Amino acid sequence: xxxxxENQQTALVSxxxxxxxxxxxxxxRRKYYISGPQWAAAYQGQxxxxxxxxxxxxxxxxxxxxxxxxxxxxxTHDTDVIPTEALGxxxxxxxxxxxxxxxxEHGLKCSxxxxxxxxxxxxxAGPAAESPAIREYAKFRVSNTVEIGHTxxxxxxxxxxxxxxxxxxxxxxxxxxxxxxxxxxxxxxxxDIEVARxxxxxxxxxxxxxxxxxxxxxxxxxxxxxxxxxxxSGLLKHPEMVGLxxxxxxxxxxxxxxxxxxxxxxxxxxxxxxxxxxxxxxxHDVDIGIGLVNPLDWLNVLVxxxxxxxxxxxxxxxxPPRTTSQWGVFEVSFPSAVxxxxxxxxxxGEVSCDPIIQEATEALKAGAAVQEGxxxxxxxxxxxxxxxxxxxxxxxxxxxLIGQHRGRVFIHA
Ligand code: GCO
Ligand code: MN
Ligand code: MN
Numbered sequence: 001x002x003x004x005x006e007n008q009q010t011a012l013v014s015x016x017x018x019x020x021x022x023x024x025x026x027x028x029r030r031k032y033y034i035s036g037p038q039w040a041a042a043y044q045g046q047x048x049x050x051x052x053x054x055x056x057x058x059x060x061x062x063x064x065x066x067x068x069x070x071x072x073x074x075x076t077h078d079t080d081v082i083p084t085e086a087l088g089x090x091x092x093x094x095x096x097x098x099x100x101x102x103x104x105e106h107g108l109k110c111s112x113x114x115x116x117x118x119x120x121x122x123x124x125a126g127p128a129a130e131s132p133a134i135r136e137y138a139k140f141r142v143s144n145t146v147e148i149g150h151t152x153x154x155x156x157x158x159x160x161x162x163x164x165x166x167x168x169x170x171x172x173x174x175x176x177x178x179x180x181x182x183x184x185x186x187x188x189x190x191x192d193i194e195v196a197r198x199x200x201x202x203x204x205x206x207x208x209x210x211x212x213x214x215x216x217x218x219x220x221x222x223x224x225x226x227x228x229x230x231x232x233s234g235l236l237k238h239p240e241m242v243g244l245x246x247x248x249x250x251x252x253x254x255x256x257x258x259x260x261x262x263x264x265x266x267x268x269x270x271x272x273x274x275x276x277x278x279x280x281x282x283x284h285d286v287d288i289g290i291g292l293v294n295p296l297d298w299l300n301v302l303v304x305x306x307x308x309x310x311x312x313x314x315x316x317x318x319x320p321p322r323t324t325s326q327w328g329v330f331e332v333s334f335p336s337a338v339x340x341x342x343x344x345x346x347x348x349g350e351v352s353c354d355p356i357i358q359e360a361t362e363a364l365k366a367g368a369a370v371q372e373g374x375x376x377x378x379x380x381x382x383x384x385x386x387x388x389x390x391x392x393x394x395x396x397x398x399x400x401l402i403g404q405h406r407g408r409v410f411i412h413a
Contacts, residue, residue, distance in 0.1 A: 026069060034314050055326060117141065207273040248290075277318035
């Protein structure tokens with residue numbers, strides 16, 4: 001193939017994207033509770049070892065592009081859209097007003113707001129630092145985000161504590177720092193109660209998000225399970241208002257089975273919000289688009305959520321790769337991520353009513369016919385053939401994932 005001229009590249013990408021097929025219409029995509037983060041779309045590809053590969057982009061354009069794609073909800077950090085120095089000022093409210101107009105004009109809704117408590121130098125010692133003045137500032141920031149959320153019509157506030165942890169040991173006293181972090185959340189909940197009352201709106205759902213590594217060397221609340229223990233610790237004044245925003249990759253990163261982590265959130269009735277992406281175990285937070293690494297695991301995650309009637313948002317918290325252009329972010333990255341999610345979700349529906357999986361599952365639950373008082377040997381023997389169904393179910397899930405259950409086979413020509 002000849003080298004591709006610069007002015008022919010978008011046509012090539014568009015043609016191949018179309019040839020991929022399997023795209024849903026924007027109307028179909030809007031039927032799902034899928035939210036697009038401002039920060040994901042605006043991510044320029046930068047990191048510790050990486051210079052940006054894409055130019056900056058503002059919320060107006062992102063909201064317009066999301067509307068074209070069919071992403072019906074938008075989420076943001078306070079400082080994704082409001083410069084730190086303008087927070088809490090009249091300028092903030094002017095920006096919030098512009099956001100509201102852009103959302104209204106394009107038929108999007110703001111579903112979630114979140115506070116940046118990790119990037120700015122003020123958080124060098126974390127959002128629950130020793131200094132009372134910094135902790136007061138943290139309370140201001142999370143309460144201010146709650147107000148912004150109510151003004152934009154959001155239903156969720158997310159907290160990724162970010163730099164709640166340390167690099168060097170013995171300086172931070174963990175129980176004290178956790179108490180201080182709880183003070184900030186208590187302030188946010190109390191402000192929420194006031195604002196909700198004055199605006200005649202329901203209070204927000206406050207969702208904690210854990211990440212096991214980054215940006216501190218040691219993290220005080222590294223997993224969703226740690227967050228559950230924190231919610232139940234007695235430090236929160238309104239534990240009923242606080243739940244989880246697990247992120248698929250953050251659970252995988254520490255070595256968990258994400259589906260089991262979600263199950264623990266479900267039994268605690270704390271699965272409020274869900275950040276969807278993909279990546280690898282025991283690596284840094286690569287935030288790859290959903291389904292590109294672990295599609296079978298993802299299928300199983302969605303089977304669990306469907307069977308428990310999860311109705312919260314699916315937030316596309318991934319990073320379009322550095323190799324994707326600014327144009328590609330909206331032509332390839334977001335539409336393909338949304339379409340993989342929808343496909344996996346619908347496939348999960350198919351799994352739930354697959355007659356083979358159903359019958360195999362029922363048989364396993366019926367168990368073997370055994371005499372009363374059977375001993376370990378007899379119980380083992382009685383179930384030997386039945387338990388082969390475990391592997392059969394796993395095979396069937398693979399078949400559904402690749403379409404073999406509908407007769408798709410591969411024959412090397
Ligand atoms: C990450 C985190 C963030 C949070 C966001 C919302 O991957 O770094 O998940 O993207 O989701 O800060 O609070
Ligand atoms: Mn996240
Ligand atoms: Mn992440």
